[in-house]
Amino acid sequence: MPRRIHGSAAPTRMTRTALAAALAAAWACSAPVPTDEYDVLIRGGTVYDGSGGPPRIADVAIAGDTIAGIGDFAGATAATTIDATGHAVSPGFINMLSWATESLLVDGRSLSDIRQGVTLEVFGEGSSMGPLNPGMKREMVERQGDVRFEVPWISLGEYLDHLVERGVATNVASYIGATTVRVHEIGHEDRPPTVEELGRMQDLVRDAMREGALGVGSSLIYAPAFYAGTDELIALASAAGEYGGGYISHMRSEGNRLLEAVDELLTIARQAGVRAEIYHLKAAGSENWDKLDQVIERVEAARAEGLEITADMYTYTAGSTGLDAAMPPWIHEGGHDAMIERLRDPATRERIAAEMRTPTDEWENLLLAAGSPERVLLVGFRQDSLRYLTGRTLAEAAAARGSGIEETAMDLVVQDDSRVGTVYFMMSEDNVRRQIALPWVSFGSDAGSLAPEEPFVRSSTHPRAYGNFARLLGRYVRDEGILPLEEAVRKLTSLPAANLRIEGRGRLASGYFADIAVFDPETIADHATFEEPHQLATGVRDVFVNGVQVLSEGEPTGATPGQVVRGPGWEGAPR
Numbered sequence: 001m002p003r004r005i006h007g008s009a010a011p012t013r014m015t016r017t018a019l020a021a022a023l024a025a026a027w028a029c030s031a032p033v034p035t036d037e038y039d040v041l042i043r044g045g046t047v048y049d050g051s052g053g054p055p056r057i058a059d060v061a062i063a064g065d066t067i068a069g070i071g072d073f074a075g076a077t078a079a080t081t082i083d084a085t086g087h088a089v090s091p092g093f094i095n096m097l098s099w100a101t102e103s104l105l106v107d108g109r110s111l112s113d114i115r116q117g118v119t120l121e122v123f124g125e126g127s128s129m130g131p132l133n134p135g136m137k138r139e140m141v142e143r144q145g146d147v148r149f150e151v152p153w154i155s156l157g158e159y160l161d162h163l164v165e166r167g168v169a170t171n172v173a174s175y176i177g178a179t180t181v182r183v184h185e186i187g188h189e190d191r192p193p194t195v196e197e198l199g200r201m202q203d204l205v206r207d208a209m210r211e212g213a214l215g216v217g218s219s220l221i222y223a224p225a226f227y228a229g230t231d232e233l234i235a236l237a238s239a240a241g242e243y244g245g246g247y248i249s250h251m252r253s254e255g256n257r258l259l260e261a262v263d264e265l266l267t268i269a270r271q272a273g274v275r276a277e278i279y280h281l282k283a284a285g286s287e288n289w290d291k292l293d294q295v296i297e298r299v300e301a302a303r304a305e306g307l308e309i310t311a312d313m314y315t316y317t318a319g320s321t322g323l324d325a326a327m328p329p330w331i332h333e334g335g336h337d338a339m340i341e342r343l344r345d346p347a348t349r350e351r352i353a354a355e356m357r358t359p360t361d362e363w364e365n366l367l368l369a370a371g372s373p374e375r376v377l378l379v380g381f382r383q384d385s386l387r388y389l390t391g392r393t394l395a396e397a398a399a400a401r402g403s404g405i406e407e408t409a410m411d412l413v414v415q416d417d418s419r420v421g422t423v424y425f426m427m428s429e430d431n432v433r434r435q436i437a438l439p440w441v442s443f444g445s446d447a448g449s450l451a452p453e454e455p456f457v458r459s460s461t462h463p464r465a466y467g468n469f470a471r472l473l474g475r476y477v478r479d480e481g482i483l484p485l486e487e488a489v490r491k492l493t494s495l496p497a498a499n500l501r502i503e504g505r506g507r508l509a510s511g512y513f514a515d516i517a518v519f520d521p522e523t524i525a526d527h528a529t530f531e532e533p534h535q536l537a538t539g540v541r542d543v544f545v546n547g548v549q550v551l552s553e554g555e556p557t558g559a560t561p562g563q564v565v566r567g568p569g570w571e572g573a574p575r
Helices: 009-026 134-142 154-168 178-186 194-212 230-241 258-272 286-305 335-344 345-358 368-372 385-388 394-401 407-415 429-437 464-479 485-492 494-500
Strands: 038-047 056-063 067-073 076-082 090-091 094-096 118-123 171-174 217-220 245-248 274-279 311-313 318-321 375-381 420-424 440-442 516-519 541-546 546-552
Touching: 009 407, 038 516, 038 541, 090 485, 094 494, 118 541, 134 178, 154 171, 154 194, 178 194, 178 217, 178 230, 194 230, 230 245, 230 258, 245 258, 258 274, 258 286, 258 311, 286 311, 286 429, 311 429, 311 494, 335 345, 335 407, 345 407, 368 375, 368 420, 368 546, 375 394, 385 407, 394 407, 429 464, 440 464, 440 494, 464 485, 485 494
Parallel strands: 038 076, 038 090, 094 118, 118 171, 217 245, 245 274, 274 311, 311 440
Antiparallel strands: 038 056, 056 067, 090 516, 318 420, 375 420, 516 541, 541 546
């Protein structure tokens, strides 16, 4: 039988590289290839190597977890042979913003993502799965909804290892959340940290970086992240930068103060001396759509200056978060229970309702950004008694309950004892198309990796969970021709890998990990809709993760070869 290479990434890198070089040299010299030298041969596909260059017809050979070579392997044999004639063969896609942190704990297949060619899930938008103190750990258990899981870990590194030990089809990686370290040290209070607290927060970042975190992630429209000042974020980003980490942010505003939010991100990058990325680039609210030009100008000027600034996006005109995102951030001070208490108090409710109706630049009111309650869709409830409202708009819910819009929103959050999953239609289709073509923009679903079965179908979701990447390749690349397929593949693979400082992934090249997607460019398509989101994409036929096939003929194999992909500061990395 062919030999497989096992073990962690770093210790086997020299072995993989030497093996790939030897095999490539042997082929170049037309040396005989021993029978079963390769584990897998993917034959006759159109290879898009991730560089953005033109494709070519070639075979891809896999040995163990590594790409052994790309070329003409007509005389070689393998334990498994895949006929890729008429199909694209590319590096596996990188989901730059995944919320599969919980879904993978109960279903490691990562089905909605591998059906789109995703082989790496990147976590950490503001909140990360560690580090946890006892109170945070208790709250994580108590606040669970449809997805139920135990929490045996404390640090972020322990969570990632736990996930892989349980078995996942995709690779996983994470930023450490700026919100998480803030809550760890000062809870949900609206105040700056003391010097001592900030020092401990920086130490938590350093610990996470040594465990393999990619950098620091923030999500500044949400409390308690909203309470953090720019100086605090610079300090955390600087700590990550000591280990080669970056800063990535759901900025303080994507609407009325979008330009000021971009300026803040650039300030953090400059003063911390780190690269920075904008999460899910957008201009939210019709009155802000024309600001995209200035955003692009600011980013490209910074890039010309020498700053490493990038962005990612999802391919939809609606975002999704909690219904509480239509309420002022001060109601969250003290945590969830304190928020519920405020929402029950008649006098406080009057103040909250008034602020929800009033346009402001002081906080991000997603209800007003959507333009009307008819453009606010309710998709996720914890309580069975409220699930009948799933798929209805906030306007429909208010009419059915005979109460005002703001009162209905507050009542639903209280009665469900949750944020209430909500979709807000806020963006311009023209802007989505423009962003897709930007050379420094990659892609992220901003969603869990789900399956159209229990427990996920108990709630609705945003269709981006099932269609973000297939929608890019089908609608925007094939049907609308916004950018060529080779450039789209680059933006799904080598671009995010370079931004993340991940070695050995994001390209089809000898010595790289064998994370590979085989798909039909003529048929790849998303099928999930806002009305019926639990529908898998089609057109991706085969997916390999670390050389192991996790999708075969469009069906999951059940294999779970996913590994933790660690950042540049990992203390276990070779020196």
